[in-house]
Every structure is written in structure tokens, then in C-alpha cells.
Amino acid sequence: MPDSLADLCLDLARRAKAASSALAVANTTAKNAWLLAAADKLEREADAVLAANATDVAAAPGFGLSAASIDRLSLTPARLTAAADGMRQVAALPDPVGEVREGGTRPNGLQVLKVGVPLGVIFFLYESRPNVTVDAAALCVKSGNAVILRGGKEAAHTNAAVHRLVQADLPNHGLPPDAVQLVPVADREAVGHLLRLSEFIDLTIPRGGESLIRRVAAEAAMPVLKHYQGNCHVYVDDMADLVMAERIIVNAKCQRPGVCNAAETLLVHADVADAFLPRVGRALAERGVELRGCPETLKHIPTAKPATDADYGAEFLDLILAVKVVSTLDAAVAHIARYGSKHTDAIVTRDVSAARRFVAAVDAAAVCVNASTRFNDGFEIGLGAEIGISTDKFHARGPCGLRELTTYKYVITGDGHVRG
């Protein structure tokens, strides 16, 4: 046994690196067989996981968890089956490793291929929802990466039980057991130790609250795939179909308010404020949405509260919506540039030129035209699964699926070619 926390973390990272070499050359059949077997095992041995989860749920009030957080923490047979089905879906996706992404033959006869390869070792930190343990293990192993999992302390028993099940089957399929490791201690300092091990860990992915992600990004010696916030906007242009606009903002705000691609601010062109704001105000009020508006908004929706500057920068993750009337499309774009989080912003318009200008000028991972911001999602855009959404511009932007967990190498083949 390692004799200090630093040694324990170094040992975890070294094992992961060693496992990643074997995993990088594992074939797809073996990885898929493991995914399917582990999915079956999760369902077959559900009782062990549910018992561990009951222990965590019982202790949750002691950690000060809200009712909503306890609900996220709680597993049911249906939620476990959904997690198992997620593994089966990952098995069905194409393997990004070995994929020839580009290729050709140069005029001198040299063949140049750009071939997908794993990143190596991924350190994955997350909070609460234990199904994320299953998703992360599935996506990392399928993409040929070893993963070090670090869940929240409030889910410690559940994560350990899930980890035990999914890890146990790896050797049966010729895969290294250290391909999926769980940080075995609750000590927060372990995270700090691991974030320094850039020699062994190729990428850190934090998922959770903004403060966790900022801490990780500040401390990590390796690249970090992340988004801090999803402060998403819906801009209703003067050329918008107002029925469509109402449907989109109601969906973007209310369909699942606690997620990063939910809308937080509604921008309305002044020319349609009179026609649009009263009706959308009623529709949102019926769904329990609290509106916080600029003075112009308050004229049309007297029940709205006055918005502060902080409201325009906020990610409410709740049934609250900031509203502002803008005089032009450019003013909407400027507002988004100032307050936005480069995550997802939408325009509702009938005007092709307005849509083109908005798409070109808004700097965000995803820009939606006449569609809800909720579509910026790995499943919805066709990636099949996602490990998170990036608002960074380096490496991958937007939803990150299997391919975004890989890099590539050039394979250059000749018949004795030399440079002249």
C-alpha cells in the first residue's frame, strides 16, 4: 500500500497510464463485449447497487443536500436500466480509434493517413448523479482511454458499487482492469495531487458547479475540457414568427430548467415588443416562470420584476428568466457578447439575412436558428452520447462524444521515400 495520499495518487495515475497503452490497441469487439456484459451485470446485480445507494441517500441530509440533489442522487431500478441501456448504446456507436479521418496519396506516391487514436488517460470529476459513473466509464473505454473517476462524497457508496461491477468484467474481455479506476479516498487533497500529474494524465474533465470547474481549471497542469456556465439567449427578431418564438422560449426555459442549455435571457426586438411580450409573459407566468425585465419590458409585462445587471449575467438553472428589449439585431449580438457564456444562443426570425448575420456574429459553441437552445446536446445533434459540453475553442467545442475523446496520428507510408 502507498504510504501517503500523494503516493496513492501517483500509483493510480501510473496504473492508468500503463492500462492506457494496452487499451489503445484493444480491438472494438473486445471493448463492445465488455460494454454489453457490464450492462447486463448492472441489471443482474442491481440489488447491490441499490443497497449502496440507499446508504448514500440516507446520509444525504447530513451533507446538507437539497431535495432536488437527493433526487438526482437516488437510483431506482428504472434509472439503473437506463444507465445499462446507455452502455449498450455506446457499444453500438462506431469506434473512433483506428478511424481514418482523412487520407490521400501525395504526388510523390507517399500515402498520408490521419488516423484516430485515444488521448491516453482521462481524469473525470463529477458531482451527485451516479449514472455519470457508468456513462464516463463507457465513453472512455470505448474511445480507448483509461479513466480515473472521482465522484462526490455524497455518492461514495453508490459509485464504489457501480465501479466494482463495471471493472470486474474488464479482464474477461482481455482489457486491463486499471482501465477504469475510482479514487478510493474522499480526501479533497487527492484531486489537487492528481491535477498535477500531467506526465500521466492527458485530460481532465470536470462536471458540476461552476466553482468546482474553476478550481480544477486553475489547478490543472494538463488540458481541461469544460464549460463554466450556460447563460443561453433567445433573441426574437422583428421578423420573427411570434407563435414560433413563444413555443421556442417556453421550451428553452421550461422543458428542463436545471440544465446548461436551458435559456436564461430573452432578448426581444423593440418593434415586436408590444405584440410579443404580453403574450409570452402570460405563457411563461402560467408555467411558474419569474420574469426579470428591463424598464421597457416592465411596460409590457407589469408583473415582471426589474432586472439587475447581475441578472443578465446569471445562470439561474431555475424557473427565472431575464428579459430585455433591444433596438436592433446588432444590439442583441452586443448583449450576448457582453453577458453570454459562449454556450448556446438562438435567433427566431423569418429573415434569411438576419439569421446569417446572427450566426456569423455570435461567438458560441452552438447557434440555433428557429430552434430551441435545448438542442445543443450530444444525442440531439447525432453524436450518440456525450461526456460533456465544451465552451472552449481549443480541441473540441460544443457536445463532446467519442471522437472528441480522441486525437489522431499521421501514418506516412512510402517505398523508401526520402526528401530531396
Place this chain on the structure above:
Amino acid sequence: MPDSLADLCLDLARRAKAASSALAVANTTAKNAWLLAAADKLEREADAVLAANATDVAAAPGFGLSAASIDRLSLTPARLTAAADGMRQVAALPDPVGEVREGGTRPNGLQVLKVGVPLGVIFFLYESRPNVTVDAAALCVKSGNAVILRGGKEAAHTNAAVHRLVQADLPNHGLPPDAVQLVPVADREAVGHLLRLSEFIDLTIPRGGESLIRRVAAEAAMPVLKHYQGNCHVYVDDMADLVMAERIIVNAKCQRPGVCNAAETLLVHADVADAFLPRVGRALAERGVELRGCPETLKHIPTAKPATDADYGAEFLDLILAVKVVSTLDAAVAHIARYGSKHTDAIVTRDVSAARRFVAAVDAAAVCVNASTRFNDGFEIGLGAEIGISTDKFHARGPCGLRELTTYKYVITGDGHVRG
């Protein structure tokens, strides 16, 4: 005028960010027109640049520059024409901005496009060769990025003259003059200030010696595109065509020994050591290459010096080659994993299975089969131009051309689509 170095750097970065917004939506015709006009201007006003260069060259011995470094610093009319031609070649390349990289229509009718967009602002640091000023300005502007250039102090007059010429023409083509800025002070602290400005600078690219790059990577608050070293290997398999192997190692070592994709270590399978080492030893000796070998190598090439462990980790950038006899392909792979720099490694073999195993097991930006390591180069693999070679796995790996200076955004278009 800003009243401190920190303010001056902040001002540079802010101007670059503002310029990048305009540049991101500039059309290809304007960018190409600038490239062609600036190329013509470089040739037409060559005298001003050559005079500035003469000042730098005269001062170079005072900076302690070697004869080789002074040669790299020196411009001639031919070298200026080559730089101008480089701009014309960049003009001829496809624009990565606006390029639809993937796209399709989801089952619900939603159109999802993945569209190339610039990274934003690039901070480019480099040493000596003043033609890099031209290359970097051309590649950054064509890819829609504003660039802050920081050359070496030994090339200060030359870089200022080149910068003046290429910047002057930007407004004539509707492009912001701050798209290409040069750090106007020699103070080394300016670099430290700029490396902290991650709010304005999206990417730093350092090119030069390993110590410069390590300093930049350690200090930068933003992503860094880089390679530290090119410690490239050529492995001669027991199934190699030995005539081909000799041709490849001679080319990889001697054709241009001072560059990152030149070979630094030759690994030879024990079964062909007897047949291969004496002949390749003679061929390399004839070209003035100093050999440093393992004890087994010395038996076959008595004129070689004994290699130290440090020799196997060295990037000589000179006519020196480390040599080692290995017992198997796996031993060659293990040697490369231990000493290599993940840049470029080659195998010479007739055996398809050996080639496949080597390609799969060697973790490097480029793996060559029966071809010289010198082919890991943006021009040679067909990128048309390159800003550098990355040995990182995040974002871009290997030669980085125009596309590697961009990211993408998702553009999601519907007819009022909402999530169910």
C-alpha cells in the same frame, strides 16, 4: 500612450481582440487580396527590409550569435522573394473559415452543421528567422485570427520593417490594422504580461529553443500549441530492405540536420546488425556524421564513440547520431516510448505485420513506414503551409496548417423545433 509595460500589453491584447471580431467575418476575397498585395509590397520595398536586416546582422555578434544563427537571421533578395511567394501560396489555399466540416439533417428535420471559425487572437513568439514574421502574419490572417507577433531582439529592426510593410496594406482591403501587431518593446517582461491575458488571447504558439517553449508553457494562462523536442527514431527491422534503410537514415539524419524532424537515433534489429551497421557506418561517416553507439554497435562500427544514456534522450540538431542494437521490434518500441519525444518515428521493413504493429504501438504525432522522418512537415503531407508542429494530443497533432488555427461552431437550424 499607455504608462506602463502591463498597460501597453493589455492595450495590444484588447486591440487584437477587437480586430479579431472584424476579421472573423471578413470574406476570403479581402484576405487573399491583402496577401497578394503585401507579397508584392515585400518585393517592391525590399530595400527597406534589407537595410533594417543589415543593421540587425551587424549587431548580431554583440548578442553572441553563432555563425549558423547569423545565417538564419540574414535576409537576401532571394529569401525575401521566397517569403513573398509563401504569402501567395497561402492566398491560394482554401479558407478554413466558413468551411462546413460535417453536416446533416436529424430524423426530426433539424439541420446540424459544423462550421469552421477562427480561434480569435494568437500570440506568436519566435526566434531569429525573420521570414517567420511573414509566414505567421499570412497564416493567422487567412485563418481569420488577429496575431500579436513577438520576434527575437536580434531581429528587431528586420521584424519592425517587415511588420510595417505587411500591416500597412490591411485597411486597403477592409481589414483591421490591429489584425497584425508587433510587440513594440524588447523588454522580456512583456512576454510574461501577455501570457497572463487569457481573456483576450486564445492561443499562444512559441517557436524556438526548448527552454523558451518550456517557459511559455509553464507561464501561459491560455492553451499553447507546441513541441518541445524532435527526438526522432529510425528503426531498421530484421525484415528491412537494407539498401532502402541506408537511404532513409542518411536522408533523415543528413538532409537538414538542424530541424525537428531530422533523425537523432538509429535502432537496428540484432539479426541485421552484422549486415547493416558496417555499411551504414561508412555511409554516415562519409557525410561527416559522428556516431555514438551501444556496446553491440561498437563491435560493428569500431570508429563510433560509446553512447551515454543522455545521448539517447538528446535532440542533437547536428551531424551526430545515437545508435542502438535492439533484440526485437517490441524492444525498439519500448526504447522509443522511453526516450522519444512523440514527434516522428520511422520503421523500415518489408513485413506488413511488423509495420502494423509499429504504427499501432508507437505514440507519436507521425509514424513513417519506409519513408524518411523528414516527411512530417505541413508542405510534404499536403497542408500547403504550417505554423509549427504539435506533439501535444489536445487540439491538433503534427503539422499545423490553416485549419489547425481554427475551431468550429455548431449551427442548428429548424422550423420552430422544440425538444419533447
